[in-house]
Amino acid sequence: MAKLICFILLAAAGVSAQEPAAAPAQRSDALAETARKAAADWEILAKGLEAKVARMLPCDPRVKTTIEEVSRASETRLVSQGQYLQAAAAEAKHDLETARSTLEAEQASAREIEVERAEADQERIAVEGQLADLIESAKKRPSLEDARNKLALIATMIRQRAAELEQQTARRTALNSALADVATALQARQKAMDAQLAAFAIETSRWADYYAARLARAQTECAITGPSPAQKKKQ
Amino acid sequence: MRRGLLFTVLVLCAFGEVSREGYRGAYKVWRQTDPNLEREAGSAGPAFGADADRVANEAAKYASERRAYLSQAVAEKERRLAWLEQAPAPPPPSSPGAAQVIVSETSAVRHSLEVYGTDLDPGLQQARAMLERENLALVSVRDAVAEGRKAVEAETSASAIEEQARLQALSQSREAMTVMKKSLEEASQEASAWAEYYRQLSDEARQVTAAPVPAAPSVVAAAPPRQPAASITPLPLARYTGAWTFPPVNGLFHGPQPEFVDLVVHEQNGRADGTLFGRFKVSSGDPVLRFDFSGDFRNTRNQVFNVETSDGIKGTIELIPGPAFNLLEINFQIEPKPGKVQQGNMLLVKK
Numbered sequence: 146m147a148k149l150i151c152f153i154l155l156a157a158a159g160v161s162a163q164e165p166a167a168a169p170a171q172r173s174d175a176l177a178e179t180a181r182k183a184a185a186d187w188e189i190l191a192k193g194l195e196a197k198v199a200r201m202l203p204c205d206p207r208v209k210t211t212i213e214e215v216s217r218a219s220e221t222r223l224v225s226q227g228q229y230l231q232a233a234a235a236e237a238k239h240d241l242e243t244a245r246s247t248l249e250a251e252q253a254s255a256r257e258i259e260v261e262r263a264e265a266d267q268e269r270i271a272v273e274g275q276l277a278d279l280i281e282s283a284k285k286r287p288s289l290e291d292a293r294n295k296l297a298l299i300a301t302m303i304r305q306r307a308a309e310l311e312q313q314t315a316r317r318t319a320l321n322s323a324l325a326d327v328a329t330a331l332q333a334r335q336k337a338m339d340a341q342l343a344a345f346a347i348e349t350s351r352w353a354d355y356y357a358a359r360l361a362r363a364q365t366e367c368a369i370t371g372p373s374p375a376q377k378k379k380q
Numbered sequence: 381m382r383r384g385l386l387f388t389v390l391v392l393c394a395f396g397e398v399s400r401e402g403y404r405g406a407y408k409v410w411r412q413t414d415p416n417l418e419r420e421a422g423s424a425g426p427a428f429g430a431d432a433d434r435v436a437n438e439a440a441k442y443a444s445e446r447r448a449y450l451s452q453a454v455a456e457k458e459r460r461l462a463w464l465e466q467a468p469a470p471p472p473p474s475s476p477g478a479a480q481v482i483v484s485e486t487s488a489v490r491h492s493l494e495v496y497g498t499d500l501d502p503g504l505q506q507a508r509a510m511l512e513r514e515n516l517a518l519v520s521v522r523d524a525v526a527e528g529r530k531a532v533e534a535e536t537s538a539s540a541i542e543e544q545a546r547l548q549a550l551s552q553s554r555e556a557m558t559v560m561k562k563s564l565e566e567a568s569q570e571a572s573a574w575a576e577y578y579r580q581l582s583d584e585a586r587q588v589t590a591a592p593v594p595a596a597p598s599v600v601a602a603a604p605p606r607q608p609a610a611s612i613t614p615l616p617l618a619r620y621t622g623a624w625t626f627p628p629v630n631g632l633f634h635g636p637q638p639e640f641v642d643l644v645v646h647e648q649n650g651r652a653d654g655t656l657f658g659r660f661k662v663s664s665g666d667p668v669l670r671f672d673f674s675g676d677f678r679n680t681r682n683q684v685f686n687v688e689t690s691d692g693i694k695g696t697i698e699l700i701p702g703p704a705f706n707l708l709e710i711n712f713q714i715e716p717k718p719g720k721v722q723q724g725n726m727l728l729v730k731k
Contacts, residue, residue, distance in 0.1 A: 184477065184478075185477075187477075188477035188478075188480075188481065191477075191481040191485075192477070192480070192481060192484065194485075195484070195485070195488050240463070240468070243463050244463075247460055247461065247463070250460055251460075254453075254457070257400075260400070264404075264407075268407075271411060275417075275418045276418075278416075278418035278419040278421075279418040279421060281419070281422065282418060282419065282420075282421040282422030282423075283421075283422070284422070285422035285423065286421070286422050286423075286424075286584075288584055288587075289421055289422070289581075289584060291580050291584075292421070292577055292580040292581050292584060295573060295576055295577040295580055296418075296577055298573060299570065299573045299574060299577060302566065302569065302570050302573060303570070305566075306563070306566060306570075309559070309562075309563065309566075312559070313556075313559050313560075313563075316552070316555055316556050316559060317556060319552050320549065320552040320553055320555075320556050323545065323548045323549035323551075323552045323553075324549050324552075326545040326548065326549070327464075327542065327545040327546050327548075327549045329545075330538065330541045330542035330544075330545040330546075331542055333538045333541065333542075334535065334538035334539055334541075334542050336538075337531065337534045337535035337537075337538040338535055340531045340534065340535075341528070341531035341532060341534075341535050343531075344524070344527045344528040344530075344531040345528055345531075347524045347527065347528075348521070348524040348525055348527070348528045350524075351517070351520045351521040351523075351524040351525075352521055352524075354517045354520065354521075355485075355514070355517040355518055355520075355521050357517075358510070358513045358514040358516075358517040359485075359514055359517075361510055361513070361514075362507070362510040362511060362513075362514050365506055365507055365510040366507055366510075368506075369503035369504070369506060369507055370503075
């Protein structure tokens with residue numbers, strides 16, 4: 146049992162200290178299912194314990210094995226739940242690191258928009274210069290009118306690009322704000338997961354104490370009453 | 381520190397192959413190729429058509445580089461934001477049965493305590509002491525379970541807030557992706573518009589020079605020396621040079637299916653240099669392929685050039701004039717490297 150508690154405490158500490166961005170080895174949903182099943186198995190045994198033991202004499206060896214069976218089932222479900230919590234905490238940590246790195250990358254990407262806007266402006270100026278030249282040329286050669294129209298259309302496209310980049314800036318600001326909110330929420334969730342792991346370690350320890358006390362009571366009851374003649378004969 | 385380094389490496393990896401500098405450089409070359417083209421259009425001489433073609437090639441190269449950059453930026457952003465699509469982990473397994481077990485055990489223990497409590501028998505008092513120990517253990521378990529439940533509730537509440545924030549970010553990211561993809565489409569439209577514009581200029585100049593106006597020998601001599609197409613290849617050089625693209629619908633190919641392929645081929649003094657950028661539908665590995673090639677044009681129908689990718693991988697590309705003037709078949713093979721497209725064969729259309 147001590148090993149189990151150590152495992153959970155180390156797991157809790159390990160989750161907090163481990164390096165970021167390593168994807169959790171196993172999805173917590175599969176472990177959650179295992180934990181649910183182990184808890185259900187224990188529950189059936191635990192709820193039937195007193196009724197089962199009540200039908201036995203105090204020194205019946207089955208009293209001890211029955212209590213130990215429930216204790217083992219409890220240990221199994223707590224290990225399963227611990228594994229689930231560890232995986233879920235690792236996922237939460239991984240998600241937090243992903244959110245933070247995404248936010249950093251998006252903030253850098255948002256700065257790139259400024260570069261693109263400058264480029265669009267530069268292109269717009271160049272095209273307007275080309276257009277001015279072509280308008281002069283078209284005066285000498287009217288057959289250049291189609292090319293002039295096409296260049297005017299290109300100039301419009303580039304102006305539109307610059308305007309859209311303006312909108313993109315606003316959109317990216319909104320995205321970055323939303324990503325920052327996700328990172329904050331994930332941080333709060335990770336903190337909650339750490340608290341949950343700590344509480345779970347205490348709960349695990351308490352259950353171990355309880356089953357130890359239950360077994361001790363059974364042994365005391367046997368010691369007080371002494372084995373029945375039939376049990377003595379068997380012994 | 382390590383995260384910052386990792387981030388830098390990721391950014392370098394993401395933009396290592398197609399950089400903003402690449403298309404900025406191509407833009408400068410385009411703009412510097414013939415800054416007076418439009419000014420001279422009004423009094424165009426016989427060399428004007430070729431000048432317009434030369435500028436058109438540089439414009440196509442810039443457009444191709446820019447589109448490649450934007451395409452990569454879209455793919456990178458999609459990859460970066462993909463995690464927002466993933467729903468969070470399920471809620472923790474709750475076990476209300478634990479509380480029920482504690483209640484029933486506590487009830488049984490307290491009942492026994494009441495029974496033994498009035499008896500002064502030393503044995504029973506010993507049993508009572510054990511029951512009290514058990515009762516205390518049950519109280520501790522109960523408190524611990526209650527604390528655990530509070531922690532679970534806090535985590536569930538935090539998860540709900542996170543989910544709400546994630547959905548909001550997902551919505552924003554989808555909008556941002558839509559805008560970026562629209563920009564990519566518009567970049568292609570701009571490229572087509574530029575190609576059409578220079579074609580109009582070039583055609584117009586050729587129509588004028590083809591008119592029965594006596595050619596002044598001195599003007600022809602003043603034009604920059606250019607290799608006559610027929611002297612290098614059996615087919616006109618225009619069957620190989622220019623900007624080519626894989627048609628988005630009903631494209632013909634053999635080997636990995638292209639999502640898009642852009643090819644630009646330039647000729648100068650009988651020497652070819654070009655760039656291919658493409659993205660292929662592959663089940664695994666890197667779908668993006670980009671390489672440069674160069675070599676002398678030869679007096680053969682099919683032209684083979686040496687290829688070198690940005691990773692230094694070598695190979696060859698064969699340019700095969702297609703059944704129509706605006707079609708070019710390409711066949712490339714690259715040294716095998718895990719996760720990389722190694723060969724391709726497809727029919728491209730001139731932009």
